[in-house]
Amino acid sequence: MTTGLLKVSVVVPTYNSGEHLQQLFDSLLRQSMPATEFEVIVVDDGSTDDTPARLAEWAAAHPHVEVLRAEHSGWPSRPRNLGLARARGEYVQFVDDDDWLADEALARLYGYAVANGADIAIGKMTGHGRAVPRELFRVNRPDARLDDSPLIESLTCHKMFRRAFLLEHDLRFPEEHRKRLEDHHLVARAYLLSKRTCVLSDYTCYHHARRPDGGNLTASRMEPAGYYSSLREVLDIVDTHTEPGPLRDKLHRRWLRSEMIRRLRGARLLNAPRDWVDQVAAEVQKTVEERFTPAVAGRLPAVERTVAGLVAEGRVEDLLRLAEWDAGIRAKARLKAYELTGLTLTLMLSGQLHSNDQPVSYAPSDGRYRLVVPIDDVPAELLDCTAELGRARLDVIARHDTQHDEFFLPVHFEVDRVVGPAGELQLRYRGTAMVDFGTLNGGRTQGEWILKARISGCGWTLDAKLPLAVSCAADGARPVVVDKRKKKAPAKPPQPRPGGWRRLARAVRRRLGLARPQAVRLS
Incomplete structure (x- = not known):
């Protein structure tokens, strides 16, 4: 010893x-x-x-x-x-x-x-x-x-x-x-x-x-009554150490969102046994009524606030209908152009959230916007996402294919508000990101890398892979970039007009507060 x-x-x-x-x-x-x-x-x-x-x-x-x-x-x-x-x-x-x-x-x-x-x-x-x-x-x-x-x-x-x-x-x-x-x-x-x-x-x-065989000490499906009894004991710990107010509400919101609402959304809800769903919904309804102030659910994004509102009213059938729609939400991203200069890869991309190949949309009403969902009789205040639209964001992620190390890349993005054919509002994301494979992961870059767009807005944070295969033969080596949209060997990637990439790179670095490509800091 x-x-x-x-x-x-x-x-x-x-x-x-x-x-x-x-x-x-x-x-x-x-x-x-x-x-x-x-x-x-x-x-x-x-x-x-x-x-x-x-x-x-x-x-x-x-x-x-x-x-x-x-x-x-x-x-x-x-x-x-x-x-x-x-x-x-x-x-x-x-x-x-x-x-x-x-x-x-x-x-x-x-x-x-x-x-x-x-x-x-x-x-x-x-x-x-x-x-x-x-x-x-x-x-x-x-x-x-x-x-x-x-x-x-x-x-x-x-x-x-x-x-x-x-x-x-x-x-x-x-x-x-x-x-x-x-x-x-x-x-x-x-x-x-x-x-x-x-x-x-x-x-x-x-x-x-997660073990390949699915086995570990806590792998079995949770039993709702015992699970939520234990959760309420955790809320007791929070309440013992905090005063009523914004901090307590923020902490309560974590358990409402992660341990309750997420179990009643999308594929997770649809794939669960119906008797188990009814038990979970009943336990969540009880906890929301007994333990949370209105501000806890009121500060959630619209889709999560809607789930909380439906479960509070015991509308399990509507939860299931909403889940069918929610399960179809996908992030779609388009790589518009890219260039590798030395060790620095610059990407231009756009993206959008879709449900069953239709953009997620927001209906205007009296100067405000409501999330459009396939459920009737949902109170307008639950669907109101006016403030949330301004918090939508686009990230670009580099993820090691085997080690799964994941890094946010420097990105400049804008979210455009576009009016759809029926007058509804849609969000379109576009941005430019840079990744320096000399500094990424402290220079530990050997292996294959996956690049993803991460689109966030109104209760969703979803990834879409970009169609580039990036590999480094050794740490700090110049990456090899293959455009997976091309069936043959990679040809010259899409190019702006002569000198355009240099001007674009300089502009992006200025927006990100960076001096030169080799000075990009990733964390």
Whole structure:
């Protein structure tokens, strides 16, 4: 066992993981932080397969690895608490057994936490079959607060916590049998007690994965009554630490949107058993009526506000009809032109949100605009999206094809308001983005890259792949760009008039506050 002062304790709960542990094992052995500076505590929740043998072999070969054996609890809370009780590091990093860490994750995140005096440090996450809070990781946040950042969108426990902070406030995971949202219970309270929380976004630290076999400690379908009972306990935590007002409403809005409305939208609703849908709708209706002020739903985007309004009135059939339409919403993007100059790729593109090949539209009425939906008798205030139209945005994303590292690119965009054939308003997005493959991901660019347009507006944030295949033979190498719209070898891409790209690039850099292509900063 490792002795002396430790910087980080990595706590891993596991159960019947077998060969799925290998990727995590390998990532922990590749850490740039010396093995003498961190420990790994794996808590086996009574596995009945070959997991104990694998863990014993690993611990025997690596002195900084310790394995604890516990009686089967069926949930990750108790194993995590046992690992925390055993930990000796200055900070504790929780990792699930089907996830893994990037090679420099512990060193970078620990250094960032210490430099900022943080009680909690959150490393950028990327998802492999799982959703992650993308907007939180748009920029580095040395002092992220609940009232001025999307911090509340990240409620999994896969973070680095100062151990003294956890002990001071007796922060533990709830150990009641199979309590859902166990992460939320600890993390919500931790956020509300933390003196400083920082977010490291310029390096992907945590790879959050869904097992190929679909198995993990919390993979079963949730039981609505128990799930929402636990959710209301999390709301109690929020209410204990906040006063009535905008901050409490903002925090409540997170659970309304993510744990209630999203379950009652689109394909997720359509693919669920009807009796389960009825149970969820009843629990959501109860929670909205008993726990939320009108301002909680009132500040949602129009489509989400409409779902909340329908469920509050018990209109499940209308929810299903709305879901059929919502499931058909797609982001469509058109690559208008591109040019590669040295290591810098410049893109011109346009896009729009469509439903069943028709643009999403907004009906004018008395100087205001309402989202057009295929449901009758929806109150106008639920559909009013006048203010939201001004918050529509276009992003361009570079995503590594295998590692799934994802980066927002510098982009200048405009959203045009176009009048449709029936007098309805439609939004058309257009923009210009630049990506410097000399600085992207800190110069770690080897491999294939996917470029995507991300269109946001009125309750949707959807991606559309751009038809370019981009590959770098080595880190910092000049990318090879293939236009996938062309059947043969790539020909010369569309070109503006002579000198046009240089003028365009200069104009874009001025709008983005950039001096030269090689000075583009990506994060």
